[in-house]
Amino acid sequence: MEEIAKAYIPGEVENEISEKWEVAEIGKAAPKSKKNVFTMMMPPANVTGALHLGHAITLTIEDVLARYQRMRGKDVLWLPGTDHAGIATQNVVEKRLLEKGLSRDDLGREMFVTKVWEWKDKYHARISEQIKKMGASCDWSREAFTLDEDRSAAVTKAFVQLYRKKLIYRDKKLVNWCPRCKTVLSDIEVEHREEEGNLYFIRYFVSATDRSICVATTRPETMLGDTAVAVNPNDPRYRDFVGKELILPIVNREISVIADERVDPKFGTGAVKITPAHDPLDAEIGRDHKLPSIVVIGPHGKMTKHAGRRFVGMPLNEARKAVVKYLDDIGNLEKIEKHTHSVGHCSRCDATIEPLESMQWFVKMKPLAAKALSLVKKKKLEFVPARFEKEFVRWLDEIRDWCVSRQLWWGHQLPVWYCKKVPEFADKRIRKKEGCQRIIVSEKPPKKCPSCKNLNITQDPDVLDTWFSSGLWPFATLGWPKSTKDFRTFYPNTVLETGYDILFFWVARMVMLGAEFTGKSPFETVYLHGLVRDERGRKMSKSLNNGIDPLEMIEKYGTDALRLSLVVGSTPGTDLKFSETKVTGQRNFVNKLWNASRYVFGVLGKNPTIAANPTPRGLPDRWILSKLNRLILETNAAFTKYSFGEAAGKIQDFVWNDFCDWYLEITKEAPNKKLLGHVLAQILRLAHPFIPFATEKLWENFFPKAKKPKLLALEKFPRPVKSRISERVEEEMKVVTAIITSIRSVRNELNVEPARKIAAIVYVGKFESFIKKQAGEIKKLARLSSLVVKKSGKKVENAVAKFEAGLEIYLPLSKLLDPKVEKKRLNADLKEAQNYLAVVEKKLANDDFTARAPKNVVEAERAKLASVQEKITKIEERIKVLG
RNA sequence: GGGUGUUUAGCUCAGUUGGUUAGAGCGUCUCGUUUACACCGAGAAGGUCGGGGGUUCGACUCCCUCAACACCCACCA
Numbered sequence: 001m002e003e004i005a006k007a008y009i010p011g012e013v014e015n016e017i018s019e020k021w022e023v024a025e026i027g028k029a030a031p032k033s034k035k036n037v038f039t040m041m042m043p044p045a046n047v048t049g050a051l052h053l054g055h056a057i058t059l060t061i062e063d064v065l066a067r068y069q070r071m072r073g074k075d076v077l078w079l080p081g082t083d084h085a086g087i088a089t090q091n092v093v094e095k096r097l098l099e100k101g102l103s104r105d106d107l108g109r110e111m112f113v114t115k116v117w118e119w120k121d122k123y124h125a126r127i128s129e130q131i132k133k134m135g136a137s138c139d140w141s142r143e144a145f146t147l148d149e150d151r152s153a154a155v156t157k158a159f160v161q162l163y164r165k166k167l168i169y170r171d172k173k174l175v176n177w178c179p180r181c182k183t184v185l186s187d188i189e190v191e192h193r194e195e196e197g198n199l200y201f202i203r204y205f206v207s208a209t210d211r212s213i214c215v216a217t218t219r220p221e222t223m224l225g226d227t228a229v230a231v232n233p234n235d236p237r238y239r240d241f242v243g244k245e246l247i248l249p250i251v252n253r254e255i256s257v258i259a260d261e262r263v264d265p266k267f268g269t270g271a272v273k274i275t276p277a278h279d280p281l282d283a284e285i286g287r288d289h290k291l292p293s294i295v296v297i298g299p300h301g302k303m304t305k306h307a308g309r310r311f312v313g314m315p316l317n318e319a320r321k322a323v324v325k326y327l328d329d330i331g332n333l334e335k336i337e338k339h340t341h342s343v344g345h346c347s348r349c350d351a352t353i354e355p356l357e358s359m360q361w362f363v364k365m366k367p368l369a370a371k372a373l374s375l376v377k378k379k380k381l382e383f384v385p386a387r388f389e390k391e392f393v394r395w396l397d398e399i400r401d402w403c404v405s406r407q408l409w410w411g412h413q414l415p416v417w418y419c420k421k422v423p424e425f426a427d428k429r430i431r432k433k434e435g436c437q438r439i440i441v442s443e444k445p446p447k448k449c450p451s452c453k454n455l456n457i458t459q460d461p462d463v464l465d466t467w468f469s470s471g472l473w474p475f476a477t478l479g480w481p482k483s484t485k486d487f488r489t490f491y492p493n494t495v496l497e498t499g500y501d502i503l504f505f506w507v508a509r510m511v512m513l514g515a516e517f518t519g520k521s522p523f524e525t526v527y528l529h530g531l532v533r534d535e536r537g538r539k540m541s542k543s544l545n546n547g548i549d550p551l552e553m554i555e556k557y558g559t560d561a562l563r564l565s566l567v568v569g570s571t572p573g574t575d576l577k578f579s580e581t582k583v584t585g586q587r588n589f590v591n592k593l594w595n596a597s598r599y600v601f602g603v604l605g606k607n608p609t610i611a612a613n614p615t616p617r618g619l620p621d622r623w624i625l626s627k628l629n630r631l632i633l634e635t636n637a638a639f640t641k642y643s644f645g646e647a648a649g650k651i652q653d654f655v656w657n658d659f660c661d662w663y664l665e666i667t668k669e670a671p672n673k674k675l676l677g678h679v680l681a682q683i684l685r686l687a688h689p690f691i692p693f694a695t696e697k698l699w700e701n702f703f704p705k706a707k708k709p710k711l712l713a714l715e716k717f718p719r720p721v722k723s724r725i726s727e728r729v730e731e732e733m734k735v736v737t738a739i740i741t742s743i744r745s746v747r748n749e750l751n752v753e754p755a756r757k758i759a760a761i762v763y764v765g766k767f768e769s770f771i772k773k774q775a776g777e778i779k780k781l782a783r784l785s786s787l788v789v790k791k792s793g794k795k796v797e798n799a800v801a802k803f804e805a806g807l808e809i810y811l812p813l814s815k816l817l818d819p820k821v822e823k824k825r826l827n828a829d830l831k832e833a834q835n836y837l838a839v840v841e842k843k844l845a846n847d848d849f850t851a852r853a854p855k856n857v858v859e860a861e862r863a864k865l866a867s868v869q870e871k872i873t874k875i876e877e878r879i880k881v882l883g
Numbered sequence: 884g885g886g887u888g889u890u891u892a893g894c895u896c897a898g899u900u901g902g903u904u905a906g907a908g909c910g911u912c913u914c915g916u917u918u919a920c921a922c923c924g925a926g927a928a929g930g931u932c933g934g935g936g937g938u939u940c941g942a943c944u945c946c947c948u949c950a951a952c953a954c955c956c957a958c959c960a
Contacts, residue, residue, distance in 0.1 A: 744926065
């Protein structure tokens, strides 16, 4: 047999094992039928940068699931991929260009997009490597990219189809504009934050009178675009102002006072200036009252010519100051109050979002959401944890139309063309006619306008929101819209696993688009994991500089340790506090498993075998089989609940405590090789989904002579043998360990050095028969020179005594025995027992308890009472003897 | 303004349908016999389970309420 390294050194093992998996194509799905498949799509990673802990937790959980399902005999498809990540990627490339003093306009669209593709290639390669480093057993042969040919075809198809069903439309609306990214954003890409600002009170005079109305606003610069002042119709203060004309200060334009229910009389002065071009509520009111809309802020965050000569070209914050000063100068600024309100920020670059009126493309969401909601109602879609269903439903209930066009260059350009006004005719005979300006939405680029035959047509320069393409991911990855074999076999997916932070961005869109295009929920179960936070519970971010690099953790402690640290102690949907000490702890565990295996293989010798059902020889054998099968039962149960943390925790607990600390120690004298091999093999199989590298490497030791050992990754996951689980055996073993632990405890308390062996006499009552059989093991683990086991007997003089339930333990340590110390020790034991007695007595003294509680509960209490009373009696007697 | 989650030992977390003397790991303290492991082993200290109220024979567990923290949603001018 090859020497097994004294410590597990991940660096030496991981590459070798990765390669073996790759050669064996363990991740490649080749199902025989649709019945047995398990499908899961990897959330496509952004090609913006390197692997972070968010990816690490995603990959870990998904790989655990994939490996578990594979070992259970499922035909697993876990499909990897990457996302072009529109704004995000464009931003990083632009930033890079800026370092060279270049803007995207300097390069032009075509050159710029070429640059982004170069970036994509580089980072795609890098992130793929890192995914492999995590141990991800996905199917690389089916890898997809949101912007590759097939996925682009799917996007076009989807867009055109939605347009034909009138679920996509073009309209001029107030949208969220990011002046830094210079594009519109959808509503969910805007992050709202409470910010301290000012509330400015401005006085507007009624035309040709000295009566006036004071309005309150947080954005005084928008007053240049006011087209009305609104008050609540039931507000007596303003009743007779309604219908009057006001003079808009600075601009000196007449605007009228209108009445609208939506005005809250309690806020500010109860009068609102209406700027339909720059405020969502104003836009609504403006629309309903047919007010004109005057755009005073342009797309670059600067004032337009409509703001007036004095302000045109001014950046927003400057314009604000200038307007305020002007108003103050002319005496129309009443006062300024501090005011906190929520301000929208770009989720990509954090710039303040400007509401801007603009012509954009929208997806009509209500009909799509209705389909998604009905899937939830029909239980075609299950959430883990369940509470996310509520959130999902609530969001869909209140859904608003989705702005999908973006003023970017990196992404799927809209399959939309416009017939230009200035004609370029195909048919020279109708030269004089103007282009009809129609909108052409088509899968294939049209050569001419289908209506007027105009050749002067141009494609819409905008691209689609990244999430539009990722919304098609569960089926676009399988070849949709073509009816491929993959699509027929693997759709719908079984599970969708991702972080809860993209429930709306991604999950909801997939469900809606999946329902629309395939008539089905794209997956049966949505499993949502929590976010990885730092040890203080803060989000990891570049600005806080509290990020931990998973690659550095892998370098230092190994992938297995990192994976465990992300899974153990985590619950679905709950954030995870991560710290390096967790990884260290898990590294220690992997090493423990490594060494326990090293010991076992040493015992097994040159021809190790894996017995399927070895015969137990004694209590420890029966006990470890009972514990093992209980573990298998519980692990499988935890997996079906998606409680991965629980499963991993239980396996660790078993390995460390039951297997290493007790079973290996207790059987060292005369190990049962077959059983040892069996238990280890089962441990490796159980642990493999969590700890793939170390377990795979250890597994090889079962086949020292095989040229190509069978891979653990392709083994069967253990099934519990329920007949091996025995309460009685576990109880008996508990008595054995109790004796050992009690003796060790006393030794420690009395400072008996471990090297010194001592004698012990134990009276064990009804446990006599099996304790006698374990005398050898007890002697060894308790460091005894001799051990006498009897049913009962005389109290042993000059001995340290310890009493447990049904047990009397005497350690004749005459030389060491100090009556004072011994008395103190016994008194402590006595006090503890008396406290417990009080608790039990109180319970039993309650007649309601004995009358109403179930019989077995009452009996259990009575048994407790009897045993603690017996213990107390013994301790008291002992104390008396000591005088 | 709505909604959700969290609150258990110094720290990170387990605690199944209500019945345990409330557990584990890290950290702390004491001690080191055993060629699997010091990335280890043995032992110990440490908790009125966020506060209050209720249901119940019995509440860490169910209900109400309050508090702190975190997050999500919302057109608070």
